[in-house]
Amino acid sequence: NSQAMAANHEKHGLLLAAAILLLLLFLLAKLRRRRKKYGGVPLNPPPGPWQLPVIGSMHHLVGALPHRAMRDLALRHGPLMLLRMGELPVVVASSAAAARDVLKTHDAAFATRPRTNTIATLDGDGLGFALAPYGDHWRRVRKLCVTELLGAPRVRSFQGTREAEAAALVASVAAAAASGDVVNVSSLVSTYVVDAAVRVIVGDRIAGRDAFLACLEEGLRLSSGFSLADLFPSSRLARALSRRSRQVEAAAQEMSRVMDGVIEEKRARKAAGNGMGREEEQDILDVLLDGGGTAPLDIGTIRAVVRDLFGAGSESSASTLQWAMAELMRRPAALRRAQAEVRGALAGQSRVREEALQELPYLRLVIKETLRLHATVPLMLPRESREATRVLGYDVPQGTMVLVNAWAIGRDAATFGADAEEFRPERFEEGTAAALDFRGTDFELLPFGAGRRMCPGITFGLAVMELALASLLFHFDWELPGGTVELDMAETFGVTAKMKNDLWLHAAVVVPPL
Numbered sequence: 264n265s266q267a268m269a270a271n272h273e274k275h276g277l278l279l280a281a282a283i284l285l286l287l288l289f290l291l292a293k294l295r296r297r298r299k300k301y302g303g304v305p306l307n308p309p310p311g312p313w314q315l316p317v318i319g320s321m322h323h324l325v326g327a328l329p330h331r332a333m334r335d336l337a338l339r340h341g342p343l344m345l346l347r348m349g350e351l352p353v354v355v356a357s358s359a360a361a362a363r364d365v366l367k368t369h370d371a372a373f374a375t376r377p378r379t380n381t382i383a384t385l386d387g388d389g390l391g392f393a394l395a396p397y398g399d400h401w402r403r404v405r406k407l408c409v410t411e412l413l414g415a416p417r418v419r420s421f422q423g424t425r426e427a428e429a430a431a432l433v434a435s436v437a438a439a440a441a442s443g444d445v446v447n448v449s450s451l452v453s454t455y456v457v458d459a460a461v462r463v464i465v466g467d468r469i470a471g472r473d474a475f476l477a478c479l480e481e482g483l484r485l486s487s488g489f490s491l492a493d494l495f496p497s498s499r500l501a502r503a504l505s506r507r508s509r510q511v512e513a514a515a516q517e518m519s520r521v522m523d524g525v526i527e528e529k530r531a532r533k534a535a536g537n538g539m540g541r542e543e544e545q546d547i548l549d550v551l552l553d554g555g556g557t558a559p560l561d562i563g564t565i566r567a568v569v570r571d572l573f574g575a576g577s578e579s580s581a582s583t584l585q586w587a588m589a590e591l592m593r594r595p596a597a598l599r600r601a602q603a604e605v606r607g608a609l610a611g612q613s614r615v616r617e618e619a620l621q622e623l624p625y626l627r628l629v630i631k632e633t634l635r636l637h638a639t640v641p642l643m644l645p646r647e648s649r650e651a652t653r654v655l656g657y658d659v660p661q662g663t664m665v666l667v668n669a670w671a672i673g674r675d676a677a678t679f680g681a682d683a684e685e686f687r688p689e690r691f692e693e694g695t696a697a698a699l700d701f702r703g704t705d706f707e708l709l710p711f712g713a714g715r716r717m718c719p720g721i722t723f724g725l726a727v728m729e730l731a732l733a734s735l736l737f738h739f740d741w742e743l744p745g746g747t748v749e750l751d752m753a754e755t756f757g758v759t760a761k762m763k764n765d766l767w768l769h770a771a772v773v774v775p776p777l
């Protein structure tokens with residue numbers, strides 16, 4: 264009997280051991296699968312919200328704009344968190360300290376951009392530099408752009424063009440004011456920014472101008488956000504089903520076709536000895552076709568650089584200007600102060616010349632505060648880790664997409680105090696905020712990013728924005744249209760957080776344009 268009991272015990276023991284072994288193997292396999300999914304062998308992944316199979320964390324982002332939803336999640340999960348968008352692991356940095364670690368301490372490790380299907384399709388036959396992988400091509404094109412195209416001397420050389428476009432903007436507002444119509448500030452400001460950009464980038468005499476702009480706009484719209492194929496890159500079905508993939512392909516082809524026409528036109532004019540005048544008259548495309556003093560660039564690269572400059576430069580600047588006007592309308596004291604400043608500095612003159620902008624420190628604070636509160640590229644442009652890296656003590660494996668929530672960082676009460684959500688340009692005249700700058704050295708304020716991939720168009724963008732804002736405030740008094748109690752400050756979804764609805768205002772001429 265006792266022998267039978269012992270045998271029974273042994274049998275149970277063996278069964279138990281086998282069960283435990285199986286369980287362990289199962290858990291190990293699961294763990295390995297998890298680790299493999301995260302990419303590599305992370306030791307300590309950043310915390311994050313719970314995930315569902317297949318869609319990952321996407322259900323946490325439903326119902327709010329991504330930068331807002333991610334800010335709310337970061338308040339619960341911390342300044343560095345791990346999300347999963349479909350198959351893609353995405354790490355989000357949401358505090359100045361986390362941003363410093365990504366953009367400064369490990370700048371080189373995070374200096375590349377993810378290559379999503381949308382980007383690969385758009386870049387199909389030409390690689391610019393905004394979305395290019397880190398490497399020799401990016402380095403060469405960026406250097407050319409920083410030194411030859413977007414540097415202070417070149418930007419200064421376009422002063423006359425900008426002033427002419429600002430005069431056209433003022434004339435359009437004045438015409439609407441004279442007829443008593445409400446002015447669509449959003450639309451006029453966008454036209455101004457795009458016209459100024461077209462003239463500076465490809466010149467004002469191109470035949471295919473309208474088709475060219477329509478293509479750029481479509482390309483930009485399609486490259487915003489994530490497409491289905493981007494979220495499930497390994498799923499050929501998703502790719503086949505994704506209507507956007509096909510739209511992107513069609514847009515990319517059309518864009519190349521139109522752009523080639525523009526370039527041909529330029530080349531023909533150049534060959535005829537007409538159109539490559541003195542340096543100060545050269546537009547950016549002239550310089551690109553010239554090779555900028557180095558070996559000539561291939562046509563695909565030229566196409567892509569032109570597209571990048573438009574894509575990165577136009578909507579961001581136009582959107583910032585619209586937010587600035589909208590915020591000023593909500594803060595009459597700030598509006599009055601900015602107007603008193605510009606009208607005082609330019610007393611007796613009939614238009615704003617760029618030299619006068621030096622005398623408008625408050626106007627600059629208005630733009631700075633707008634960039635803080637409405638970082639128009641709210642999640643910056645995505646980065647990707649080139650190697651396994653530790654950020655704030657957490658492991659970020661190679662190949663992880665990294666987003667920096669510049670929008671949330673600009674509104675962080677830990678930096679800007681209890682009124683961080685309010686528009687108050689004066690904050691930059693007081694206390695520690697006065698020392699903060701947005702040129703990539705202070706991680707509390709990152710509207711243009713920081714590090715190797717930071718925005719190279721700051722000088723260009725500020726020149727366009729300051730002149731327009733000064734002109735609008737110098738010539739006109741502004742009022743909300745009758746019946747408007749509260750301005751609609753909602754944002755749209757996209758790479759840039761634009762105002763969702765156009766800003767309509769009443770303008771009254773105070774200083775008549777010539």
Ligand code: HEM
Nearest residue numbers: 393575576579580640643644711712713716717718720724
């Ligand atoms: C208010 C205006 C603007 C804002 C808020 C803005 C913001 C940004 C941000 C956040 C980035 C990503 C930086 C990073 O990854 O660290 C960026 C990149 C870039 N911006 Fe801007 N930008 C503006 C105007 C412009 C203008 C006017 C141009 C050119 C004409 C321009 C050209 C670019 C390019 C080419 C890149 C990619 C740089 C690279 O990957 O190496 N931007 N911008």
